[in-house]
Amino acid sequence: MPSEAVGRRPEGWGQAGVASANGRPTGAPAIDGLAAGRVLHPGSAAQVADALADAVSQGLAVAPLGGGTALALGNVPDRLDLALSTAALGDVIAYEPGDLVLSVGAGARLADVQALLAEHGQELPFEAPRGDRATIGGLVATAIAGPRRLANGTLRDLLIGIAVAHPSGTVTRAGGMVVKNVTGFDLPRLYHGSLGTLGVIVSANFKVVPAPRHEATVLAVTPDLAAALAAAKSVGGLASRPGALEVMLDGEGWTVAARFFGRPGTVDSAVAAAKGVLGEGTRRLEGAASTAWWRRYVDGQAIEVGPDEVMVRAAVRPRDSGSLAEAILGVIGEHGVTSRAVSVSPGLGTVVARLGFPQAPDGAPALRRVQRALLGVADHVTILAAPPAWKAGLDVWGEPPATLDVMRALKSQFDPERTLNRGRFAGHI
Amino acid sequence: MDQTTLVARLEAVVGPTGVFHRPADLLVYEYDGSVDGAVDTARPAAVVLPTSAEQVAAVVRIANEAELPVVARGAGTGLSGGAVAQRGGIIVSLSRMDRILDVDRDDRTALVEPGVINLELSEHTLPGGHFFAPDPSSQKACTIGGNVAENAGGPHCLKYGVTTNHVLGLEVVLPDGRIVWLGGRAAHTPGYDLTAALVGSEGMLGIVTKALVRLTPAPEATLVLLAAFGDIDGASQAVSSVIAAGVLPAALEMMDALTIQAVEPAYHAGYPLDAGAVLLIELDGATDEVRETGEEVAALCAAAGATAVRAATAKAERDLLWKGRKMALAAMGRLAPNYYLHDTVVPRSKLPITLRRVGEVAREFDIPIANVFHAGDGNLHPLMLFDRRERGAVERVLAASNELLHFCVSPEIGGALSGEHGIGTEKRDHITLVYTADDLAAMAGVKNAFDPRLTFNPEKLFPKGYMCGEVRALRAQALAQKHGIYAF
Numbered sequence: 078m079p080s081e082a083v084g085r086r087p088e089g090w091g092q093a094g095v096a097s098a099n100g101r102p103t104g105a106p107a108i109d110g111l112a113a114g115r116v117l118h119p120g121s122a123a124q125v126a127d128a129l130a131d132a133v134s135q136g137l138a139v140a141p142l143g144g145g146t147a148l149a150l151g152n153v154p155d156r157l158d159l160a161l162s163t164a165a166l167g168d169v170i171a172y173e174p175g176d177l178v179l180s181v182g183a184g185a186r187l188a189d190v191q192a193l194l195a196e197h198g199q200e201l202p203f204e205a206p207r208g209d210r211a212t213i214g215g216l217v218a219t220a221i222a223g224p225r226r227l228a229n230g231t232l233r234d235l236l237i238g239i240a241v242a243h244p245s246g247t248v249t250r251a252g253g254m255v256v257k258n259v260t261g262f263d264l265p266r267l268y269h270g271s272l273g274t275l276g277v278i279v280s281a282n283f284k285v286v287p288a289p290r291h292e293a294t295v296l297a298v299t300p301d302l303a304a305a306l307a308a309a310k311s312v313g314g315l316a317s318r319p320g321a322l323e324v325m326l327d328g329e330g331w332t333v334a335a336r337f338f339g340r341p342g343t344v345d346s347a348v349a350a351a352k353g354v355l356g357e358g359t360r361r362l363e364g365a366a367s368t369a370w371w372r373r374y375v376d377g378q379a380i381e382v383g384p385d386e387v388m389v390r391a392a393v394r395p396r397d398s399g400s401l402a403e404a405i406l407g408v409i410g411e412h413g414v415t416s417r418a419v420s421v422s423p424g425l426g427t428v429v430a431r432l433g434f435p436q437a438p439d440g441a442p443a444l445r446r447v448q449r450a451l452l453g454v455a456d457h458v459t460i461l462a463a464p465p466a467w468k469a470g471l472d473v474w475g476e477p478p479a480t481l482d483v484m485r486a487l488k489s490q491f492d493p494e495r496t497l498n499r500g501r502f503a504g505h506i
Numbered sequence: 507m508d509q510t511t512l513v514a515r516l517e518a519v520v521g522p523t524g525v526f527h528r529p530a531d532l533l534v535y536e537y538d539g540s541v542d543g544a545v546d547t548a549r550p551a552a553v554v555l556p557t558s559a560e561q562v563a564a565v566v567r568i569a570n571e572a573e574l575p576v577v578a579r580g581a582g583t584g585l586s587g588g589a590v591a592q593r594g595g596i597i598v599s600l601s602r603m604d605r606i607l608d609v610d611r612d613d614r615t616a617l618v619e620p621g622v623i624n625l626e627l628s629e630h631t632l633p634g635g636h637f638f639a640p641d642p643s644s645q646k647a648c649t650i651g652g653n654v655a656e657n658a659g660g661p662h663c664l665k666y667g668v669t670t671n672h673v674l675g676l677e678v679v680l681p682d683g684r685i686v687w688l689g690g691r692a693a694h695t696p697g698y699d700l701t702a703a704l705v706g707s708e709g710m711l712g713i714v715t716k717a718l719v720r721l722t723p724a725p726e727a728t729l730v731l732l733a734a735f736g737d738i739d740g741a742s743q744a745v746s747s748v749i750a751a752g753v754l755p756a757a758l759e760m761m762d763a764l765t766i767q768a769v770e771p772a773y774h775a776g777y778p779l780d781a782g783a784v785l786l787i788e789l790d791g792a793t794d795e796v797r798e799t800g801e802e803v804a805a806l807c808a809a810a811g812a813t814a815v816r817a818a819t820a821k822a823e824r825d826l827l828w829k830g831r832k833m834a835l836a837a838m839g840r841l842a843p844n845y846y847l848h849d850t851v852v853p854r855s856k857l858p859i860t861l862r863r864v865g866e867v868a869r870e871f872d873i874p875i876a877n878v879f880h881a882g883d884g885n886l887h888p889l890m891l892f893d894r895r896e897r898g899a900v901e902r903v904l905a906a907s908n909e910l911l912h913f914c915v916s917p918e919i920g921g922a923l924s925g926e927h928g929i930g931t932e933k934r935d936h937i938t939l940v941y942t943a944d945d946l947a948a949m950a951g952v953k954n955a956f957d958p959r960l961t962f963n964p965e966k967l968f969p970k971g972y973m974c975g976e977v978r979a980l981r982a983q984a985l986a987q988k989h990g991i992y993a994f
Binding site: 425455474 | 610612613614656657659663664667668670671680686687688690691692693694695696697698699700702703705706707711723726746749750752753754791792794795798799851852853854855880883884885920921922923924925926927928929937940941942944945946947948949951952953954955956958967
């Protein structure tokens with residue numbers, strides 16, 4: 078099969094277009110209120126490496142910048158002088174539909190990548206908020222993933238190779254363009270979720286999959302959380318396993334949403350089975366309507382907040398999802414905050430909540446108390462976004478693990494001067 | 507520390523039955539699963555068989571005091587020398603830590619000790635409707651700990667992914683003797699994904715003492731298709747057609763004429779003896795989906811020139827078709843006393859040209875080569891057949907293998923050095939074919955962060971003479987000269 082689109086930059090791809098959180102183009106972006114003095118748009122991996130080496134020699138602190146859709150994630154930077162944008166690194170480097178592999182520049186936008194794959198009936202079985210702006214490099218660095226994680230994992234599971242520019246001025250590669258590879262340490266997966274603190278991802282290779290032929294979603298509204306979780310558990314246990322299964326606070330009640338993929342006949346029988354479990358009053362969304370519903374839902378989990386708002390994510394073992402959700406509702410009640418959105422992923426053991434803080438503008442003490450309370454009911458708690466002044470002094474990643482010293486050693490091997498995203502990652506690495 | 511003191515110290519931790527130190531007892535530990543001569547052998551000072559993480563940690567601390575290397579070992583089925591104590595020292599055999607500690611059907615996880623045999627975990631969980639998806643060919647003997655160390659694969663990785671996709675957390679003894687957990691039952695552990703670093707690290711970063719692995723629900727229906735072709739090209743064409751049609755089989759395996767001739771008389775799996783190649787295509791999922799997809803795949807095979815297509819749904823029938831594939835290595839004994847199993851991966855579209863090159867190499871080096879491999883993901887396993895008693899045979903096989911390796915990783919093919927066997931000592935000097943000095947420096951950085959004294963499994967993965975500790979990993983080099991070359 079001929080190689081497709083190699084070196085091609087489809088219309089509108091990866092052109093300079095750094096956008097701020099509100100979507101307006103901007104020159105130098107700010108992270109938690111700290112403005113980067115300058116933003117560079119290097120056009121090659123070598124240029125990213127050179128820019129990093131320069132930054133080291135000048136003692137500058139650097140933040141890598143993709144689509145700017147997750148700038149609120151992480152601790153308040155210790156310092157920020159320079160943003161390194163991947164906007165000019167958005168090319169398709171290689172796409173072999175017959176091999177089910179793809180290599181793209183870090184600045185490629187998720188929606189553009191999916192559109193290219195769709196031309197060949199393929200996809201990354203993955204979604205993320207603001208896919209029209211979120212970049213591949215940013216998504217790998219932040220480990221953001223949507224509800225399809227239930228059946229398909231995250232980009233971690235799809236990564237087969239990576240190229241990274243380091244503060245030493247070098248560009249290194251690991252993995253390759255084949256779907257199985259145990260040549261050397263598995264660096265691609267180590268970079269996944271490292272928040273750009275070990276290097277700037279300049280390109281990434283993925284295995285892709287045939288796009289499902291059809292999809293449908295069943296929505297059921299229940300009066301309370303317990304009923305919703307029980308219903309979700311039954312759906313999750315069906316032989317026709319859902320590709321995504323979420324429980325969300327929706328106005329007065331709780332909605333269970335189950336998404337099914339496959340051949341039309343398979344989807345039909347899965348939906349029928351789900352309806353059988355969920356009872357009367359379910360709604361079925363077919364094909365494009367189902368896709369659109371999930372896009373809206375995922376976009377609702379964009380990592381950004383208003384001036385009186387905090388977004389948190391808590392995780393426990395999946396079987397304890399129900400008690401976690403109940404406990405979080407308890408914490409919300411006790412600390413005088415309001416729940417604006419709550420999403421439970423029962424198969425994953427995570428809850429994402431958008432909380433309103435009436436204590437604003439001075440929400441810092443309340444956030445501190447809420448974080449402590451949440452850490453008491455969950456294994457891991459991440460404050461995904463909060464007003465910068467409230468985050469100051471907190472580690473938004475919660476309690477660092479016992480291996481923090483190994484993590485610090487890794488950081489000092491890759492970025493001894495702490496040039497990259499200084500202070501933003503777990504343990505203020 | 508002298509040998510007597512060392513043995514006494516180790517026995518104090520694991521008891522006298524947990525330490526081997528006499529030459530005769532150490533002999534088997536000088537080898538792994540590879541054929542004599544393929545990887546270097548070496549004798550450890552002692553082999554220790556701990557029964558708990560605390561014992562492993564105590565052994566590591568003794569080794570540190572004695573300034574001895576530590577090499578973890580599972581069942582010793584590896585083929586790249588990973589479990590051989592190249593520089594002597596202490597082998598920590600995890601074979602006595604073989605308990606399945608917990609199976610959680612709700613969370614779909616199993617917590618196991620590293621010495622649990624791969625197949626036993628699936629056999630243990632299957633009655634409840636789950637299995638452990640990675641299924642290396644050695645699954646009747648190999649251990650989960652070894653699977654984690656090598657990031658093992660297997661036929662069903664095509665659909666289900668390799669070991670790293672199924673590991674949620676690890677209890678690990680670090681080179682400083684601490685016991686820590688990486689990852690765990692809950693998602694989103696803060697900080698770097700150290701679990702990811704550990705899987706596939708060939709025992710160089712930590713010793714796994716517990717693994718929390720994902721269990722996969724058994725599919726509602728499974729169908730195995732056997733498709734016979736006149737030649738390998740036809741079979742390769744069918745592989746491409748299946749993938750292009752948007753079908754992702756659970757497994758897609760190819761066997762060539764030589765393999766069929768070894769396997770069929772021995773196991774009567776039902777492979778046509780006159781076929782040039784057969785494909786085993788397994789489909790699984792919902793019953794209707796599997797039936798419809800099966801019909802589609804059968805038609806695609808026919809269109810690609812299949813001379814016969816047979817479908818098996820009943821378990822006994824499926825198992826028989828698979829038996830030929832799984833016993834292929836054993837059956838090679840009918841053709842030659844020894845075989846060397848080669849492991850590389852090429853992009854699927856490069857299979858036909860690569861297989862033609864395999865044929866040429868067989869003729870050039872006068873070595874019969876049987877092909878039995880994971881066609882769906884391009885993971886080749888040419889089996890080079892020889893008799894090692896014949897003078898120069900091993901050298902000839904290694905030279906042929908070297909030739910193939912160079913071909914597979916050449917820029918026009920773009921393959922990988924190893925798909926599932928690991929680098930170990932076998933391919934350490936080849937790693938520079940695919941990675942630059944800078945690439946290796948990044949890997950050395952990981953090694954230095956976990957194991958600054960370089961005591962865990964030395965002489966593996968990095969080329970001979972490579973000094974991890976002296977790589978000032980990714981330190982700033984040419985900083986000053988580069989200005990003004992990028993656009994603002």
